[in-house]
Amino acid sequence: MNLKSKFKPTDAELEILRVLWKEGGSTVRLINEILNASREVGYTTTLKILQIMEQKAMVKVDRSSRTHLYTAIIREDETQKHLLDELLESAFGGSAKKLVMQALGNNKTSQKELDEIKNLIKQLEGGKQ
Amino acid sequence: MNLKSKFKPTDAELEILRVLWKEGGSTVRLINEILNASREVGYTTTLKILQIMEQKAMVKVDRSSRTHLYTAIIREDETQKHLLDELLESAFGGSAKKLVMQALGNNKTSQKELDEIKNLIKQLEGGKQ
DNA sequence: CATTTATTACGAAAGATTTCGTATAAAAAA
DNA sequence: TTTTTTATACGAAATCTTTCGTAATAAATG
Known part of the structure; x- marks a missing residue:
């Protein structure tokens, strides 16, 4: 099989x-x-x-x-x-960047969702520095 | 065919x-x-x-x-x-948000790339408001 | 020129996925 | 109880994708 x-x-x-x-x-x-x-x-x-x-x-x-x-x-x-x-x-x-930018590029993501993504990025940056 | x-x-x-x-x-x-x-x-x-x-x-x-x-x-x-x-x-x-968060979640994205994504989000927000 | 090598064409086999037909049996309805 | 409906099992057909073998031929080599 x-x-x-x-x-x-x-x-x-x-x-x-x-x-x-x-x-x-x-x-x-x-x-x-x-x-x-x-x-x-x-x-x-x-x-x-x-x-x-x-x-x-x-x-x-x-x-x-x-x-x-x-x-x-x-x-x-x-x-x-x-x-x-x-x-x-x-x-x-x-390249996750390319993928993410392609995904966000179509303008279908709401402000609320963009905020959540921004928060995630902040978190990621916190862990990095 | x-x-x-x-x-x-x-x-x-x-x-x-x-x-x-x-x-x-x-x-x-x-x-x-x-x-x-x-x-x-x-x-x-x-x-x-x-x-x-x-x-x-x-x-x-x-x-x-x-x-x-x-x-x-x-x-x-x-x-x-x-x-x-x-x-x-x-x-x-x-849900692009879910997808993006999944893509960024693995922590493999560099600070430079995160910056570029942040810039894109700013641009998207500019067009929205 | 004769032989070997490199290239394309193409059918068909092999593999993977999706779909369905039919058989069998259990449950529900008449 | 008999008939109809509903459910699962399973093989096989249909479709799509990948792989390869073989033939034909052109080019390169000896």
């Missing part, structure tokens, strides 16, 4: 993880219905991806009732970090 | 694009040698990916001499933007 890192979810897996992170433990039916709000996808397709995710230890399954309950094992922030690090290396040559 | 967006390069394509962005117009041989500094990959593999990239209009080819010269058509910053936007949506639910 294919066993890539559990922190590098495929697109379909990430789509499901986002549902699980938001909703907590969920049934296949619920997950599939939420996915179908954005795009058409068959029930057994969703089930199959979840079963693969279980093999990769991305999710755990409660089989105590007939309708299984799926829960994410890997954490949202950890997964984000892995995906971001990967993009940082593969597309930005490791 | 398969014609996904030319701004969503696959991993192998991105690896080659990075060489082209750095080196400018290059021969297959040069590209392949640079790739082989990091990992083993056959000459015809590199050639094939380049030919696919030409079909997707990611690169253009000068065939005036027998040894073809490949040049990137899509721009580095545009491609970075597309990949980042995609990650922003798919993994960070659209």
Whole structure:
């Protein structure tokens, strides 16, 4: 079987993880219905991806009732970090500055969020000097 | 044929694009040698990916001499933007703040770079108020 | 000129991911 | 109890990506 890192979810897996992170433990039916709000996808397709995710230890399954309950094992922030690090290396040559400036450049970040980023930078500077 | 967006390069394509962005117009041989500094990959593999990239209009080819010269058509910053936007949506639910804080959080960004980011934020704030 | 080397073209295998059809069984409804 | 609905399991098809083998040919070398 294919066993890539559990922190590098495929697109379909990430789509499901986002549902699980938001909703907590969920049934296949619920997950599939939420996915179908954005795009058409068959029930057994969703089930199959979840079963693969279980093999990769991305999710755990409660089989105590007939309708299984799926829960994410890997954490949202950890997964984000892995995906971001990967993009940082593969597309930005490791320059976090370039990446951050690209991310902020589109002008969609609110003043409140900018303030929070400024605070983080202050903190980082404090630790540095 | 398969014609996904030319701004969503696959991993192998991105690896080659990075060489082209750095080196400018290059021969297959040069590209392949640079790739082989990091990992083993056959000459015809590199050639094939380049030919696919030409079909997707990611690169253009000068065939005036027998040894073809490949040049990137899509721009580095545009491609970075597309990949980042995609990650922003798919993994960070659209929150640039979360993404930026995750990117800066690892403490690898220098004071000079932090200063540049602060300046960008000032600029953004200027445009906002 | 003959042989070796370098280059491109291209099909197809190999690998990975996504999708679905079908079988089976449990639960619910009639 | 019989029928219908709902759920899981699982193989396999479909699609996409990466890799390579082989053929054809041009260029370089002996």
